Amino acid sequence: MDELPPELWIKILSRINDSESLARCRVASKTLNSLSREVRAVNLICTWSRYLKSRSIVVVTPFKTIFRSLIENSSKIRSISVGVDKALKGMSFDDFNEEDSKDLYLTDVEFVKEWLPRVREDLENLSISDFWIQSCWRKSDILALISSNCSKLVKLEVKNAWLSVVGLTEMPNLRYLTLEFIRLDDENLEKVNDCFPFLQELNLIGVGGLKEPRIHFLHLKSCHWTVSNAPLSLAIVAPNLLELKLKCNKPKSLLVETPKLVQCHLSVEDAEGVSFGEFQDLKTLELVSPDMYRLISNISFGNKIKKLAVDSVKSIEQSERLELGLATILKAFPGITSLSLSPRTWSDIETHFQSQGGLGDMKGIDSLKQITARVQMSDHTNVHQTVSFIRSIVNKYRGLTDMRLMIHQDKDPRVRSNLISTCMMSNPRVRWKWGMWAEGGEDMWV
Numbered sequence: 001m002d003e004l005p006p007e008l009w010i011k012i013l014s015r016i017n018d019s020e021s022l023a024r025c026r027v028a029s030k031t032l033n034s035l036s037r038e039v040r041a042v043n044l045i046c047t048w049s050r051y052l053k054s055r056s057i058v059v060v061t062p063f064k065t066i067f068r069s070l071i072e073n074s075s076k077i078r079s080i081s082v083g084v085d086k087a088l089k090g091m092s093f094d095d096f097n098e099e100d101s102k103d104l105y106l107t108d109v110e111f112v113k114e115w116l117p118r119v120r121e122d123l124e125n126l127s128i129s130d131f132w133i134q135s136c137w138r139k140s141d142i143l144a145l146i147s148s149n150c151s152k153l154v155k156l157e158v159k160n161a162w163l164s165v166v167g168l169t170e171m172p173n174l175r176y177l178t179l180e181f182i183r184l185d186d187e188n189l190e191k192v193n194d195c196f197p198f199l200q201e202l203n204l205i206g207v208g209g210l211k212e213p214r215i216h217f218l219h220l221k222s223c224h225w226t227v228s229n230a231p232l233s234l235a236i237v238a239p240n241l242l243e244l245k246l247k248c249n250k251p252k253s254l255l256v257e258t259p260k261l262v263q264c265h266l267s268v269e270d271a272e273g274v275s276f277g278e279f280q281d282l283k284t285l286e287l288v289s290p291d292m293y294r295l296i297s298n299i300s301f302g303n304k305i306k307k308l309a310v311d312s313v314k315s316i317e318q319s320e321r322l323e324l325g326l327a328t329i330l331k332a333f334p335g336i337t338s339l340s341l342s343p344r345t346w347s348d349i350e351t352h353f354q355s356q357g358g359l360g361d362m363k364g365i366d367s368l369k370q371i372t373a374r375v376q377m378s379d380h381t382n383v384h385q386t387v388s389f390i391r392s393i394v395n396k397y398r399g400l401t402d403m404r405l406m407i408h409q410d411k412d413p414r415v416r417s418n419l420i421s422t423c424m425m426s427n428p429r430v431r432w433k434w435g436m437w438a439e440g441g442e443d444m445w446v
Contacts, residue, residue, distance in 0.1 A: 040122075041079040042070050046104060046131075048087040054103070062103055064111060071115040076122045082106060083129025083159065091133060104131035107140040107161040120149040127157040132181070135161045139185070143168045147195065158182065165191040178203040187211040227251075247288075264301075271295035283307065285333075290314050292345070293323045296332040308333050311342035325352035326393070334367065341373040343408070343437075350389045370402040374437045375419075377407070383415055387422050394427045402431050406443055409436040 046063045053060045067082055084104055102108060107130045116123075126146065144167030146153065155176040162183040174196050184207050186192055193216050201222040202215065208228050214235040215223065223241060227234060227248040234254045236244070241258040247267040248254065254268070257277040267288035268274060274295065279302035289295050292312040312324060326349045329339070341349070371393070377386055394400055403423075407416045416436075424432050435445035 040074075040077060041081075042067075042074065042077055043079075043081045044070060045082075046084045046088070048085050051084070051088060051104075064103060064106075068115055071118055077119045078122050079125040080119065080123065081125075081127040083127065084131045088131060089160065101134055103134075105134040105138060106130045107135055107142045107158065107163070108138070109141050109145055112142055112145055116145065116149050120151075122152065123150050124152055125155040126150065126153060127155075128161075129157075129159040130161040132160040136183070138162060139164050141167060147171050165195075168195050170195045170197065172198055175199060176201045178205070179207050180205040182207045182209075184209045187213070189213045189215060193217065268295070271298070274299060276301065278302070279304075285309070286340075287311065288313060292348075293328065296329060301333070303335055305333050305336055307338045307340075308336045309340035309342075310345045312345045312348050313342070314344065323352070324348045325356065328352075330368070337367055338370045339368060339372070341371070343374040343376045346373045346375055350386065353389050353392065354385060366399045368397050368400055370404065371400065372404040372406075374406045374443075375408070377415060377419070383419050383422070386419060387426070390423055391426055394430055400430065402433070403427075404433040404435070406435040406437040406445075409438045409444075 044063075044067050050060065050063065054063070071077065071080075083106065102111075105111070106128050128142075139162045141164050142158070142161075143163055143165060146156065147169045148167070150171075151173065153171060153174055156171075156174060157176075157178040157180075159178075159180040159182070163179070163185065165184070165186045168191055175198065177192075177196055177199055180203070184192075187210055189210065193214070197217070198219050199217050200219055202217065202220060203224045205224065205226045206228065208230065210228070210231045212233040213227075213231055214237070215225070216235075216237045218239060220238040220241050222243040223236065223238065224245040225236070225247070227246075229249050231248075232252045234248060234251050235257075236246070236255070237257045239257075239259060241261055243263045244256075244258060244261055245265040246256075249268070250270040251268075252273045254274045255277075256275070259278055259280050261279055261282050263284040264282060265286040265288075269290060271289060271291040271294045276299055278300075282302045282305055284307040285301055285305050286309040287295060288311040290313050292310065296310075308329070310329060324345070329349070330336070375386065377383060390403070390405075394403070405423075407419065420432075420434055433445060435443055437443050
């Protein structure tokens, strides 16, 4: 051990992801105990096994005690990640009696006051993943405490907590903010907008307590927002936003003004109240909606989209399934080069093809180069219909060079083999790629 230079040992210790293992290193060696103080990050997770031991007759060191010890025995900490294991997230209130417990209540202001002042000068990254059963009914003022202490903080992540914004002050250096499964007492996001003016990345995943939330950031580059059922009016105004992933249900009003957007994933159940501003540079678009026909027929996404993915999930009505054809999609997006279709969407446009007796008037004949789709067929008879549908597409789109089709893995291998051989023999000019897909599973290319 003495043969290695201290700088190398510090690098080795810094690569230990679990700070509890780092604590054991400190006990094992005086040299490691001394050098470990130079490690700039603390990463401590309460595992499921530790939680069970703490509720048994086995004597274990309290989780918060271990964490405080790690903080006290380190200097110039720049990054802290503390939380409970994801396995604890699925616990219900009926599983254990946690009403009076606070041992894993990690956004407890009194607990945070014990260690935050020690690291405030150098802290740049902070992540706290609380234990929902203990935190959901206790409102925390931790945001005010963090904003008043951590002037250099660049990245903040808080999960599974009830957060107040009372006393929250401006944090001009914060660039990355993630709030996940949070009850937030900022119903319109006014305080968030005011206090984090230079955010570049914002992730709001399952944030409740919102009524008419409005995201308005001048410097925002990336936004991921999964909205609960409650808000009826949503707005995103971000003139420099490049990437957006938005999932909402049935907002009466959805306003998106992001002119520089390049990549967008939009999931919405009802498209009636959706309104988008002009997109100048949108290149990649993924749409998920049972209201797909109205979504792509009534909204302009710009004319520069090259990659499009469409998932119509479960259509609202059977009549809408018959309306959604390949011509409908390509009329709305005539310049795309790559098109990806979910099993439902493939089924919808094939049903439309069969009902109309053809593809109809088509656009994008020269631009479309690649189609990727997940196909699900019912029987041998359906193979002939599917082959007819595919042949019509290939013959119509002379610029199409790549067909990537995935067949459901539960399909009879004979049906799958019949489809593959028939398509490849009848359309030799196209490069074919075949694979299998399953619900909830990974795609497998062959």
